[in-house]
Amino acid sequence: MPVLRQITTCTEPSTVVIERRALARDRSVDYRLEVCRRHRWLASNWPGRRSAEGSGGQCGTVTDYRPFAEIVQSHADLWLRALTANGPEDHDGDLAAALRAGSELLTAHREPSGVAIALEHAARIAEAVTAGALPPSEGQAQVLAALSAAETLDAGARGA
Incomplete structure (x- = not known):
């Protein structure tokens, strides 16, 4: 069951998506973090593939699939x-x-x-x-x- 986290209170749409692929067989993604241009510095603490693909959600939203x-x-x-x-x-x-x-x-x-x-x-x-x-x-x-x-x-x- 994914867990929704919100690490900012920014209401801007995201422009950067950081997604870490899972090594576990039971899920394809560990987490997905979305941040806006102003808060992209937060992504430095979150390893994963960065892209603009799929952006447009709210800044600071983390969908976490990990245990x-x-x-x-x-x-x-x-x-x-x-x-x-x-x-x-x-x-x-x-x-x-x-x-x-x-x-x-x-x-x-x-x-x-x-x-x-x-x-x-x-x-x-x-x-x-x-x-x-x-x-x-x-x-x-x-x-x-x-x-x-x-x-x-x-x-x-x-x-x-």
């Missing part, structure tokens, strides 16, 4: 670590602990932002999955939705 763990790692590598200076690997692979630590860092000296609240929500969902209170596939989808919301809120706050 849960790879999408979470992408969030950690490309966004969470830069924002909160930690990721799951800093917490023995515990996603909930990394998200909670990120939320706490963002709220340490100020009122909770939408980003911090979304990270805390994602942490609570991850804990519920670990505790068996939510089925893994449903919980993972909810974690990814919360992370996507947090990433979009952060993009808006940064003016991206």
